[in-house]
Amino acid sequence: MSTPLSVRDWSPAAGREPVVRVGIVLEEDGDAVVRLTTPAGPCRLEPATGPPRTLPPGTAVTATRAGGGLRIEAGGEAHAAPAVRLTPLRGEPAPGQGTRVHRVVAGRGFHWQRRIDVTLGGVVELRPGRRGVVVVNELPLEDYLAGVVTAEMSGACPAALLEAQCVVARSWLLAMTEPKHADAPFDRCNDDCCQRYQGTDDLSATALAAVRRTRGVLLRAPSGGVLDANYAKSCGGISETPVAVWGLAKPGITPVVDAPPDAPERRFYPITEANLDEYLDGEWVRTTRCYCSPNVVPRDAIGRYLGRVDTPDDYFRWTKSYGRAELEALLRTKLGDADELVELRDLRVRARGVSGRAYIVEAQWHDAHGAAVVRRIESEYRIRQVLHPKFLYSSAFAVRPERDADGRLTRVTLRGAGWGHGVGLCQIGALGMALSGHDYETICRHYYPRATLARVY
Numbered sequence: 001m002s003t004p005l006s007v008r009d010w011s012p013a014a015g016r017e018p019v020v021r022v023g024i025v026l027e028e029d030g031d032a033v034v035r036l037t038t039p040a041g042p043c044r045l046e047p048a049t050g051p052p053r054t055l056p057p058g059t060a061v062t063a064t065r066a067g068g069g070l071r072i073e074a075g076g077e078a079h080a081a082p083a084v085r086l087t088p089l090r091g092e093p094a095p096g097q098g099t100r101v102h103r104v105v106a107g108r109g110f111h112w113q114r115r116i117d118v119t120l121g122g123v124v125e126l127r128p129g130r131r132g133v134v135v136v137n138e139l140p141l142e143d144y145l146a147g148v149v150t151a152e153m154s155g156a157c158p159a160a161l162l163e164a165q166c167v168v169a170r171s172w173l174l175a176m177t178e179p180k181h182a183d184a185p186f187d188r189c190n191d192d193c194c195q196r197y198q199g200t201d202d203l204s205a206t207a208l209a210a211v212r213r214t215r216g217v218l219l220r221a222p223s224g225g226v227l228d229a230n231y232a233k234s235c236g237g238i239s240e241t242p243v244a245v246w247g248l249a250k251p252g253i254t255p256v257v258d259a260p261p262d263a264p265e266r267r268f269y270p271i272t273e274a275n276l277d278e279y280l281d282g283e284w285v286r287t288t289r290c291y292c293s294p295n296v297v298p299r300d301a302i303g304r305y306l307g308r309v310d311t312p313d314d315y316f317r318w319t320k321s322y323g324r325a326e327l328e329a330l331l332r333t334k335l336g337d338a339d340e341l342v343e344l345r346d347l348r349v350r351a352r353g354v355s356g357r358a359y360i361v362e363a364q365w366h367d368a369h370g371a372a373v374v375r376r377i378e379s380e381y382r383i384r385q386v387l388h389p390k391f392l393y394s395s396a397f398a399v400r401p402e403r404d405a406d407g408r409l410t411r412v413t414l415r416g417a418g419w420g421h422g423v424g425l426c427q428i429g430a431l432g433m434a435l436s437g438h439d440y441e442t443i444c445r446h447y448y449p450r451a452t453l454a455r456v457y
Contacts, residue, residue: 002016004018005017005018005019006018006019006021006187007019007020007021007173007174007176007187008176008187010174010176012226012456014457015456015457016457017140017141017142017215017216017457018141018174019138019140019141020139020140020141020144020173020187020188021125021136021137021138021185021186021187022137022138022139022144022186022187022188022190022197023134023135023136023181023184023185023186023188023189023190024101024104024118024120024124024135024136024137024190025104025105025132025134025135026105026108026134026184026189027129027130027131027132027134027184028108028131029105029108029132030131030132031103031132031133032064032065032131032132032133033062033063033064033065033133034062034101034102034126034132034133034135035060035061035062035063035101035102035103036060036061036062036063036086036099036100036101036102036124037058037059037060037099037100038055038056038057038058038059038074038086038088038099039057039058039088039090039097039098039099040057040058040097041057041088041089041090041097042054042055042056042057042088042089042090043055043057043059043086043087043088043089044086044087044088044089045061045072045074045084045085045086046084046085046086047072047079047081047082047083047084048081048082048083049081049082050079050081054089055074055075055086056075059074059075060074061073061074061086062074063084063126063133063135064133065128065129065132065133066080066128068082068128069081069082069083069128070082070083070084070126070128070133072084072126083125083126083127083128084125084126085123085124085125085126086099086123086124086125086126087123088121088122088123091121093121093146093147093200093203093208094121094200094203095200095201095202095203096119096200096201096203097119097121097200098119098120098122098199099119099120099124100117100118100119100120101117101118101119101120101124101135102117103115103116103117104117104118104135104190105191106190106191106196106308106309107191107192107309108191108192108193109385109391110192110390110391111388111390111391111393112309112310112311113390116198116308117201118190118198118199118201119199119200119201120137120139120147120199120200121139121143121147121199121200122138122139122140123137123139124136124137124138125138127185134184136185136186137190137197137199141170141173141174142211142212142215144173144197145166145169145170145211146200146203146207146208146211147197147198147199147200147203148165148169148195148196148197149162149165149169149207149210150162150202150203150204150207150307151196151197151202151307151308151309152165152169152195152196152231152307152427153165153305153306153431154202154304154305154306154308155202155203155204155206155207156204156206156304156305157206157305157431157434158206158431158434158435159206159209159210159213159434159440160433160434160438160439160443161305161427161430161431161433161434161440161443162206162207162210163210163213163214163439163440164425164430164434164440164443164444165210165231165425165427165430166210166211166214166217166440167214167217167218167219167229167440167444167453168219168229168231168424168444168447169195169229169231170214170216170217170218171218171226171227171228171229172228172229172231173187173188173195174218174226175225175226175227175228175229178228180193180194181194196307196309198307198308198309201308202307202308215455215457216455216456216457217453217454217455217456218453218456219252219444219448219451219452219453220252220451220452220453220454221251221252221450221451222251222450222451223251223252227252227253227451228250228252228253229253229424229425229451230242230250230253230421230423230424230425231423231424231425231426231427231447232418232419232420232421232423232424232425232426232427233310233315233418233419233420233426233427233428234292234315234316234394234418234419234420234426234427234428235258235355235418235420235422235426236316236317236355236394236396236416236417236418236422237257237258237259237265237268237279237288237290237292237293237316237355237417237418238255238256238257238258238268238269238270238271238354238356238422239255239256239355239422239423239424239426239447240353240354240355240357240421240422240423241253241254241255241353241354241423243353244352244353244355244357244359244380245353245357245359245380245421245422245423247379250423251450252448252450252451253423253424253448253450254449254450255270255353255354255355256446256447256449257269258290258291258292258426258429259288259291260289263288263289263290264284265284265289265290269354270353270354270355271352271353271354271355271356271396272352273349273352276356277398279356279417280317280398280415280416280417281317281415285317290316290429291426291428291429291430291431291432291433291436292315292316292418292426292428292429292431292432293316293432294314294316296432296435296436297428297431297432297435299312299314305428305431313393315418315419316417316418316428317415317416317417318393318416318417319414319415319416320387320388320392320397320413320414320416321411321412321413321414322411322412322413323410323411324343324344324409324410324411324412327344327347327412328343328365330386330387330388330389331344331363331365331375331386334385334386335363335375335377335386338365338375340367340368341365341367341373342365342366342367342368343365343366343408343409344363344365344409344412345364345365345366345372345408345409346362346363346364346401346409347361347362347363347364347399347401347412348361348362348364349361349397349398350362350376353380353422355396355417355418355422356396356397356417357380357394357395357396357418357421357422358380358383358395358396358397359378359379359380359383359395360376360377360378361376361377361383361387362374362375362376362377363375363377380394380395380421381421383395387414392416393416393418393419393420394416394417394418394419394420394421394422395416396416396417396418396422397414397415397416397417398414398415398416399412399413399414400412400413400414400415401413424447425443425444425447425448426447429447430443430447433446441453
């Protein structure tokens with residue numbers, strides 16, 4: 001048997017599948033106690049020190065941070081250990097099979113944040129952190145991808161969408177270009193910070209077949225390396241450049257109009273202040289052929305295709321409105337040092353990407369002394385964080401102020417498009433393409449026209 005290959009040490013020349021370590025319960029979750037249930041089959045409890053023992057199926061396990069280590073309670077016995085691994089004695093991924101971890105955070109910091117139970121194939125490792133217990137899932141990359149594609153989107157999605165999502169998620173992970181969790185005992189986390197992974201509960205036969213069919217297939221950048229293939233839930237009609245979102249170029253990722261080649265929607269590229277209102281609300285929206293629009297993915301059907309923690313909504317076009325006092329309170333809370341905000345005077349977008357996504361917004365207000373203050377909010381992520389109690393769907397919005405007879409602001413309405421940063425594959429758009437009969441290769445080439453597909457193991 002060959003030595004497992006870490007995803008951090010993997011390269012296309014390796015010619016084989018690596019193993020990935022996924023953070024499930026993180027340091028920042030602050031969980032001093034974690035509760036688990038072992039698989040339906042036999043499972044071995046392996047402490048870092050001391051002999052291993054086999055636990056019966058369905059054994060309740062409790063891990064508590066104690067001093068610099070853990071207190072483990074399992075099968076009526078309790079003992080201390082620096083760390084513990086739970087290793088199932090069966091291997092193949094199957095729906096609902098594995099170790100169940102209870103009340104795991106999903107959607108950290110986003111509007112859909114909640115706690116869910118997840119069932120994990122592979123090894124589950126328990127480690128002490130500074131503030132709580134850290135849980136890591138170690139498993140082969142292809143098994144991991146089965147849990148990604150059915151968390152990012154539903155296992156009920158068409159095969160072509162799931163296959164495209166496999167290729168894109170595999171490429172993003174194996175590119176390993178983003179410095180995330182560098183000091184953590186895992187490669188990537190289980191959430192939208194990296195890419196969603198929720199184990200085996202939502203696996204479907206279609207999803208497992210999608211992973212098998214695309215095994216080892218990824219996207220290559222024009223340079224020949226693995227493409228850092230970003231993706232987002234809905235582009236809103238036009239995808240975005242990495243420069244507008246992260247301030248850096250990613251060769252091989254270019255914005256696209258999310259519609260057929262002959263679609264008239266291409267006249268909107270790029271979005272500017274001059275065409276933004278028509279892009280958001282023009283008569284064309286009723287009949288658009290944009291793949292991520294409700295005309296292709298019906299609003300009343302989208303719920304069955306979204307991930308478990310997602311809520312169906314009108315993501316193609318949406319509205320968020322605030323009275324002035326409400327928005328002032330939000331800015332004071334989110335900006336932290338805006339206590340001197342007495343009266344908000346204006347909110348303006350100062351810079352946009354080609355999809356209309358704002359990356360510089362200015363809030364103008366008067367302070368307690370009547371002096372004018374201009375506060376700049378930079379990056380699409382920070383803008384979405386500030387302009388919503390939880391998290392705004394996207395930064396592709398028009399600011400529509402209302403004023404009284406004296407010109408004082410009374411209300412601000414944000415009219416927006418899409419959900420997420422908008423770079424790379426549009427997941428709802430890819431779903432629309434799949435529902436329209438396109439295969440996964442066509443979907444990948446649509447969203448990454450400068451990349452090529454290759455099977456590397």
